[in-house]
Amino acid sequence: PVPAGGGLPRVRRDEAYEALRARSDAHLAATGGRPKAFLAALGPAAVHTARATFASNLLQAGGIEPVHDPVPVDAESVAEAFTASGAGIACLCSSDALYAEQAAEVAAALKAAGARQVLLAGKPGEQREAYERAGVDAFVFAGCDAVGVLSSALDVMEVA
Numbered sequence: 001p002v003p004a005g006g007g008l009p010r011v012r013r014d015e016a017y018e019a020l021r022a023r024s025d026a027h028l029a030a031t032g033g034r035p036k037a038f039l040a041a042l043g044p045a046a047v048h049t050a051r052a053t054f055a056s057n058l059l060q061a062g063g064i065e066p067v068h069d070p071v072p073v074d075a076e077s078v079a080e081a082f083t084a085s086g087a088g089i090a091c092l093c094s095s096d097a098l099y100a101e102q103a104a105e106v107a108a109a110l111k112a113a114g115a116r117q118v119l120l121a122g123k124p125g126e127q128r129e130a131y132e133r134a135g136v137d138a139f140v141f142a143g144c145d146a147v148g149v150l151s152s153a154l155d156v157m158e159v160a
Contacts, residue, residue: 016147017061020154024063027159035157037119038087039068040078040110042094042102048072051121052093058140059091062150066091075105079113088157091119091140100127104134111135116156119149 012018028034037059041048056066067085082090090110092103099122107118117137124131124139131139138149 017150020061020147020150021063023154023159027063033086034063034065035154035159036065036067036085036087036089037153038082038085038090038110038115039066040082040090040092040106041068041070041072042074042092042106043072043098045070045072047098048094051095054142055091055093055119055121055140058146058150059153061146062154064089064150064153073106074102075109078106078109082110082113082115088115089117089119089153090115091121092136093121096122096125099131103127103131103136107131107135117153119153 024034039052039055041052052068056068059066067087069081069085071081073081092099092106094102099120103120107120110118115135118135120131120136120139121141122139123141124136128139138152140146140149
């Protein structure tokens with residue numbers, strides 16, 4: 001809407017996030033729980049905590065409950081942890097160095113375990129194609145299209 005005296009239209013910066021959270025609220029009312037994302041932490045806490053915290057905050061901004069077991073996972077243990085979480089999607093959280101070693105195997109294991117979408121916290125750089133081939137659907141990082149990523153996550157979890 002344009003103000004009566006002319007000037008710039010008023011834009012509510014948080015409107016897109018409010019719409020995402022309204023979808024989550026409706027899901028909560030219908031099912032008794034919020035849509036969930038499993039945070040697949042690779043390596044020790046010192047390595048994964050920063051990106052796990054970033055991913056957790058981003059997901060919560062869209063009404064998605066992050067499920068973070070403080071125990072790190074790997075390709076052998078991630079399927080059981082993902083299934084136990086009750087989440088529909090997953091997000092890999094670690095350092096670029098550990099991603100290079102483990103992300104492809106862990107992403108493939110998450111997809112095999114039924115993850116409808118696999119995110120990776122961080123910029124993929126030259127590994128983008130390899131990660132995507134392994135099952136990573138999107139990358140979350142400062143400056144990414146957060147609303148687009150969150151909306152897509154809710155879509156794949158069938159949150160109306």
